[in-house]
Amino acid sequence: DTGVSQNPRHKITKRGQNVTFRCDPISEHNRLYWYRQTLGQGPEFLTYFQNEAQLEKSRLLSDRFSAERPKGSFSTLEIQRTEQGDSAMYLCASSSGQINSNQPQHFGDGTRLSIL
Amino acid sequence: DAKTTQPNSMESNEEEPVHLPCNHSTISGTDYIHWYRQLPSQGPEYVIHGLTSNVNNRMASLAIAEDRKSSTLILHRATLRDAAVYYCILRASPMYSGGGADGLTFGKGTHLIIQP
Numbered sequence: 001d002t003g004v005s006q007n008p009r010h011k012i013t014k015r016g017q018n019v020t021f022r023c024d025p026i027s028e029h030n031r032l033y034w035y036r037q038t039l040g041q042g043p044e045f046l047t048y049f050q051n052e053a054q055l056e057k058s059r060l061l062s063d064r065f066s067a068e069r070p071k072g073s074f075s076t077l078e079i080q081r082t083e084q085g086d087s088a089m090y091l092c093a094s095s096s097g098q099i100n101s102n103q104p105q106h107f108g109d110g111t112r113l114s115i116l
Numbered sequence: 117d118a119k120t121t122q123p124n125s126m127e128s129n130e131e132e133p134v135h136l137p138c139n140h141s142t143i144s145g146t147d148y149i150h151w152y153r154q155l156p157s158q159g160p161e162y163v164i165h166g167l168t169s170n171v172n173n174r175m176a177s178l179a180i181a182e183d184r185k186s187s188t189l190i191l192h193r194a195t196l197r198d199a200a201v202y203y204c205i206l207r208a209s210p211m212y213s214g215g216g217a218d219g220l221t222f223g224k225g226t227h228l229i230i231q232p
Contacts, residue, residue: 004159033219042203042222043160056219091159102148102207105220107159 002026004108006092012114013082020078021111025094032075033105034067035091036060043091049075079113087115120204125227128194136189136226138204143184148207150220151178151189153200160203160222163189194230201225 005024013019025032030051035043046065047057051072061067064083069075079086089112093105121139128134140149150165164171164178166187171178177190191198203225 031218035219040224042201042224043220045219045221048218058219093159102150102165104150104162104165105160107161109157109159 004092004094004106006090006108006111008111009109010112010114012116014116015082015084017082018078018080019082019113020076021090021092021113023075023077023092023094023108025074025092026106027073029094029096029106030072031095031103031105032069033093033095034075034077035093037089037091037110038087046077082113082115084115087113089113120206120223122202122204122223122226124224125229127229127231129231130196131193134191134194134198134228134230136191136202136204136228137186138188139186140204140206141185143206144208146208149178149180149184149187150205150207151176152203152205152220152222153198154203154225155197155200163202165207194228196230196232199228199230201227 007022011019033048034046036046037043045058046061047067049069052069064080067077089110091107091110093107095103095105148165148167151163152160153163154160164173164176166178166180179188203222205220
């Protein structure tokens with residue numbers, strides 16, 4: 001168990017550019033989650049996948065955001081035409097999910113995005 | 117989602133027990149009580165969860181009030197490494213949420229300060 005891995009750890013970009021983050025979950029975890037955290041606040045849920053299917057999206061996930069998990073393993077989160085307000089820590093988590101379970105979510109250490 | 121209320125911050129001394137309270141007066145009968153913590157510059161980490169009975173694990177104990185409207189996370193002997201933000205989260209059982217609503221709803225949590 002190597003834990004949830006997120007790359008890059010830090011990303012600095014200019015406003016208007018596109019960015020993509022990658023998350024590698026714990027192997028064999030079928031559920032994968034994306035969250036966003038701004039300074040002084042708790043993480044906010046963005047979206048989640050069960051295997052390759054995206055099952056839930058928060059209203060925070062604007063049209064500029066897209067997430068994929070093409071083979072049910074790693075996931076990418078892309079932000080197009082970045083804005084100042086997108087500056088945040090983007091966290092990924094994974095869990096083993098079975099119906100009627102309360103399996104904990106295991107988080108990575110996040111990708112910190114700074115928009116210049 | 118049912119809401120939780122936690123103190124903004126608490127302070128304790130090293131090697132003493134710490135009791136972190138959480139109020140959740142609108143909890144439903146199928147909501148589990150989860151606790152996560154977030155150390156500086158890291159992603160959240162699962163601590164413990166329970167439904168009705170008190171729970172113990174290697175990290176902490178969870179005491180749940182009989183009416184389930186409040187709970188307390190107990191760290192039996194705090195160390196400096198326990199300094200973190202602690203989040204109390206209600207999580208609907210996937211069986212009752214239809215398996216779709218699985219994102220965690222974090223509040224601002226309690227910032228625990230441990231004095232040496």
